[in-house]
Amino acid sequence: MLVLTHSCQHSMATAAVQNIWQELENTTMVDIGATxxxxxxxxxxxxxxxxxxxxxxxxxxxxxxxxGYAKLQMTEDxxxxxxxxxxxxxxxxxxxxxxxxxSNLLLEKIGTRKTLFRIMVLWGITSATMMFVTNAMxxxxxxxxxxxxxAGFAPGIIFYLTLWFPRARMAGAMALxxxxxxxGSMIGGPISSWTITRFDGTLGLAGWQxxxxxxxxxxxxxxxxxxxxxxxxxxxxxxxxxxxxxxIQQEVSDTEDAASTHNFRQVLRDPRIYALAIGYFxxxxxxxxxxxxxxTILKENGxxxxxxxxxxxxxxxxxxxxxxxxLARHSxxxxxxxxxxxxxxxxxxxxxxxxxxxxxNFLVSFVxxxxxxxxxxxxxxxxxxxxxxxxxxxxxxxxxxxxxxxxLLGGFFSPTLIGYIKDSTGSASPGLVVMAGVVLVGGxxxxxxxxxxxxxxxxxxxxxxxxxxxSAPLANRNP
Numbered sequence: 001m002l003v004l005t006h007s008c009q010h011s012m013a014t015a016a017v018q019n020i021w022q023e024l025e026n027t028t029m030v031d032i033g034a035t036x037x038x039x040x041x042x043x044x045x046x047x048x049x050x051x052x053x054x055x056x057x058x059x060x061x062x063x064x065x066x067x068g069y070a071k072l073q074m075t076e077d078x079x080x081x082x083x084x085x086x087x088x089x090x091x092x093x094x095x096x097x098x099x100x101x102x103s104n105l106l107l108e109k110i111g112t113r114k115t116l117f118r119i120m121v122l123w124g125i126t127s128a129t130m131m132f133v134t135n136a137m138x139x140x141x142x143x144x145x146x147x148x149x150x151a152g153f154a155p156g157i158i159f160y161l162t163l164w165f166p167r168a169r170m171a172g173a174m175a176l177x178x179x180x181x182x183x184g185s186m187i188g189g190p191i192s193s194w195t196i197t198r199f200d201g202t203l204g205l206a207g208w209q210x211x212x213x214x215x216x217x218x219x220x221x222x223x224x225x226x227x228x229x230x231x232x233x234x235x236x237x238x239x240x241x242x243x244x245x246x247x248i249q250q251e252v253s254d255t256e257d258a259a260s261t262h263n264f265r266q267v268l269r270d271p272r273i274y275a276l277a278i279g280y281f282x283x284x285x286x287x288x289x290x291x292x293x294x295x296t297i298l299k300e301n302g303x304x305x306x307x308x309x310x311x312x313x314x315x316x317x318x319x320x321x322x323x324x325x326x327l328a329r330h331s332x333x334x335x336x337x338x339x340x341x342x343x344x345x346x347x348x349x350x351x352x353x354x355x356x357x358x359x360x361n362f363l364v365s366f367v368x369x370x371x372x373x374x375x376x377x378x379x380x381x382x383x384x385x386x387x388x389x390x391x392x393x394x395x396x397x398x399x400x401x402x403x404x405x406x407x408l409l410g411g412f413f414s415p416t417l418i419g420y421i422k423d424s425t426g427s428a429s430p431g432l433v434v435m436a437g438v439v440l441v442g443g444x445x446x447x448x449x450x451x452x453x454x455x456x457x458x459x460x461x462x463x464x465x466x467x468x469x470x471s472a473p474l475a476n477r478n479p
Contacts, residue, residue: 036247045164045248048239050176052229053157056120057177059219060153061184062192063127063146064092065291066215069192069313070208072295072306074133077206084136086419088143089292093284093411095147100408103152104159104401111232112160115152117223122149124219131209155404158384163233166251167389168332174388178324178381182317182373185291189317191215193310267391267399275449276387279345280407282442283383285414286348286376289435290316290369292415297369297428301362312366316373323374324381331382337389338446341382345443348375349436356432376439383446390451414438 071085080088107115126146133139157177165173192211200207231237234248267273294316298309323344331340351372358364391399418431 036243038247038251041244041247042165042169044244045234045240046173046176048237049164049230050173052226053160053177054179054183056116056219056222056226057154057157057180058184058187059215059222060120060123060150061180062188062215063123063219064150065185065288066188066192066211067130067143068292068295069189069196069306069310070130070211072193072299072309073196073200073206074208077208078133078135078139080136080139081419082422083416083419084139086292086415086417086422088136088139089288089415089419090412091140092143092147092150093288093408095144096151097405097408097412099148099151100155100405101398101401104156105398107152107156107159112156113227113230113232115156116230117227119150119153119156120219120223120226123153124216124221124223126216127219128213128216130212130216131205152401155400158388158400162388163252164248167385170385170388174328174381174384178377178384179321181287181380182320182324182377186314186317186321188215189295189310189313190307191310193306193313197306267402272390272449272451273387273399273403274406275445277403277406279442279445279449280383280403281410281413282438282445283345283376283380283410284407285410286345286352286372286435286439286442287380288411289352289414289418289432290373290376293418293428293431294369296422298366300428301359301365315366316370317377319370320374320377323378327378328381328385331385337382337386338450341379341386342443342447344375344379344382345439345446348372348379349440349443351375352432352436352439356429356436359427359429379443379446386446386451410438 067085067089071080074080075082075085103115103119123146126142126149130142130146133142158174161170161173161177192215195211195214196207198207199205199210202210234240234252235245237245240248294313295309298312303309303312327340327344331337334340348371351368355365355368355372358368387400387403414435417434418428421431421434422428
């Protein structure tokens with residue numbers, strides 16, 4: 001009896017000591033955190049990691065869509081039909097979707113640095129190898145391989161950002177990360193068209209071959225830059241102090257502690273996730289309708305010069321850049337995502353329809369394309385703050401990849417469909433009408449998908465955090 005009493009007293013004493021120690025640790029963390037300027041800290045993080053990620057993503061996007069400019073010359077050189085071009089443009093996304101979830105689940109195990117290095121080196125080599133396309137079959141194979149090697153890149157970076165930025169700052173960080181979409185197209189049009197015209201015939205190679213070589217090899221070099229400079233998690237960053245690391249760990253979703261295979265199974269059973277994925281499918285279909293077919297549409301409307309096509313193609317994306325930031329900031333300031341994504345998507349659907357119905361009036365049709373592109377890019381940027389705020393842990397890694405995989409099938413659907421319609425009708429306008437309807441469905445789905453304020457995937461997280469809807473304003477924050 002005395003032994004039992006002594007054992008109980010010892011256990012109680014041990015528990016009391018542990019409670020006191022835990023209180024001291026919590027008090028110390030609060031004291032340290034109180035001395036850190038959050039705005040300054042996240043500005044420091046943004047300046048350290050975002051420029052490299054933006055540069056990498058810019059080349060990724062450029063290598064993904066530059067075939068729209070190559071098509072102006074290579075279809076005649078190689079003998080590729082409109083349907084074959086549309087299928088080759090879209091098959092990239094089929095491969096990307098098939099290999100994306102495995103790539104992102106692997107990323108969580110081996111880290112972002114190794115994953116991005118592998119992706120960038122392999123996709124850079126494959127993109128440069130596109131210069132050796134000789135027929136439709138080699139075109140299909142290389143585009144498929146490009147999708148395989150790039151799989152997981154975009155959602156991997158989004159997951160990476162969730163390790164560094166709290167949800168209240170995600171839309172602002174995402175706006176910066178999403179710059180490469182419009183930026184790659186804005187600078188890619190003039191650069192690609194200039195390369196095609198300037199180097200055509202040099203060393204016996206066509207201009208489109210030089211374009212693939214010049215825009216593919218830099219990705220290989222960037223892969224080695226990533227390997228040398230990127231760190232996987234904040235606790236490995238030598239440029240952060242211990243106090244700053246503690247603040248980040250306190251404020252950001254603790255992915256490691258929240259991770260569980262059970263959470264990813266929950267993702268696959270949640271109808272809201274499927275609504276997000278289908279809505280994203282529709283947004284992507286609209287985005288890549290413009291990305292892959294705008295040069296062809298401009299040529300159909302009487303713009304004969306490849307250089308002029310390149311410069312005109314930059315205009316929609318310049319306007320998109322001007323729209324994205326105010327929209328993302330306003331979304332953060334209001335703590336609202338659903339309307340900030342769905343309303344621009346609905347406006348984009350109307351603009352695509354107007355562009356298709358006014359094809360005989362170049363000015364009106366082109367302005368409508370500009371409006372559609374800007375609205376689609378804005379909806380796209382805010383959209384990704386929705387799943388990032390709803391998911392956590394393995395649910396974030398696998399769930400984001402799952403949404404992206406389903407959604408990117410829209411990138412396969414839209415160019416393939418428009419290529420078939422153009423071969424059948426001789427015009428891309430009927431295809432634009434169909435895609436306007438698809439974007440309309442996507443906007444309505446996002447509008448109707450009201451997510452709960454408390455995520456069902458945060459049950460295992462010892463320190464649940466508010467969703468993006470409850471985020472603090474970002475008016476004075478620059479991630």
